Amino acid sequence: MTLQDLMPALVRQMAAFPRADAVRDIRRLAAHVLQVSPDRMTLHMGDDVTAGQKAQLHVLIARRAAHEPVSKLIGQRAFWGRDFAVTPDVLDPRPETECLIEACLGAGPAARVLDLGTGSGAIAVTLAAEWDAAAVTATDLSHAALDVARQNAVRHDVGARIEFVGSDWFDAVDGCYDLIVSNPPYIALAEMTGLAPEVRGHDPRMALTDEADGLTCYRIICDGALAKMVSGGRLAVEIGPTQGDAVALMMQEAGLVEIEIRPDLDGRNRVVLGRNR
Numbered sequence: 001m002t003l004q005d006l007m008p009a010l011v012r013q014m015a016a017f018p019r020a021d022a023v024r025d026i027r028r029l030a031a032h033v034l035q036v037s038p039d040r041m042t043l044h045m046g047d048d049v050t051a052g053q054k055a056q057l058h059v060l061i062a063r064r065a066a067h068e069p070v071s072k073l074i075g076q077r078a079f080w081g082r083d084f085a086v087t088p089d090v091l092d093p094r095p096e097t098e099c100l101i102e103a104c105l106g107a108g109p110a111a112r113v114l115d116l117g118t119g120s121g122a123i124a125v126t127l128a129a130e131w132d133a134a135a136v137t138a139t140d141l142s143h144a145a146l147d148v149a150r151q152n153a154v155r156h157d158v159g160a161r162i163e164f165v166g167s168d169w170f171d172a173v174d175g176c177y178d179l180i181v182s183n184p185p186y187i188a189l190a191e192m193t194g195l196a197p198e199v200r201g202h203d204p205r206m207a208l209t210d211e212a213d214g215l216t217c218y219r220i221i222c223d224g225a226l227a228k229m230v231s232g233g234r235l236a237v238e239i240g241p242t243q244g245d246a247v248a249l250m251m252q253e254a255g256l257v258e259i260e261i262r263p264d265l266d267g268r269n270r271v272v273l274g275r276n277r
Contacts, residue, residue, distance in 0.1 A: 003030055004045040006054060013061045025070050029060045032074040067197035079122045082129070084152050086120055089144035091207040093122035097183050099270045100238045101126050103262055107234055107273070110134060110179035114228065116169055116221060117141075117184050119207055121149025121162070127181070128158035137177070139167040142206065169217070170224040176233070180225055183238040184217035185210050215246055222250040229276040236273050244269035 007026065014022035031038040033056050034047065049057070060073050069092060071077035077086050079093035080101055086092055101123065104110075109131045115124040118138035128136045136158075140146050146164045153159040165172050187209040192200060199208070210216035218237065225235045235256060239247050244261040251259050256274030264270035 014065045069198045080126045090120040090148050091203045099264045103271045112177045114177040114180045116182040121152040136162045139165045176230045179234050181236045186214045186240045188214035218247045222254040233276045241268035247272045
């Protein structure tokens with residue numbers, strides 16, 4: 001039996017999904033099982049599928065039909081042109097966070113970078129890879145997340161320039177930095193039930209919500225940032241679409257200047273930037 005022959009049965013397993021989405025996800029999972037590049041799947045649709053591969057595909061499709069994300073099923077997610085290992089211990093890197101990377105890179109290279117709440121390490125590793133002279137400190141309260149981040153740093157040959165620190169925000173952080181960056185938990189508790197099941201059920205809760213109004217972590221970051229920034233240093237944070245004004249005001253009250261709110265590709269507020277005097 002070829003993969004093309006098997007497709008109708010696999011699509012039926014995902015009958016609750018729009019057909020185009022089901023076919024896309026099936027092809028991505030099939031590429032993982034067949035160990036071929038996803039962008040070459042069309043060339044492999046006529047390949048014979050072994051009994052073992054067929055069984056593996058049916059299991060993966062059943063899990064996807066239950067709203068387990070493709071990234072968690074295959075153990076990786078693409079971000080800023082690189083593949084990052086992901087596990088249930090880390091938030092999936094998402095396209096919105098690439099807006100944060102773009103804002104950081106656009107402001108010019110930083111010699112010392114602090115990534116607060118690094119998760120998978122996508123931000124820390126990407127900045128280290130893009131700035132080959134940068135020294136990066138990446139913190140997280142979750143030691144399991146730090147293990148994933150270390151794996152990604154090694155994977156992308158920047159492990160020697162990233163220090164991983166178990167820390168509750170600034171608590172275990174020493175020194176001062178040219179750039180402090182963070183994608184903190186910003187989902188308000190009241191918004192959690194409205195999240196897609198792929199997010200609510202498969203990303204770590206502590207990476208999603210502060211169990212309050214969604215702004216707790218920004219208060220901590222803004223209150224502590226100046227003490228950890230050099231003169232002229234920058235702070236850059238990802239935000240939820242409705243949080244721009246509130247976070248910009250926090251930065252202003254903390255003493256930062258040149259505060260900007262930047263949109264994502266859909267025109268929604270996504271990044272807030274500020275500079276130390």
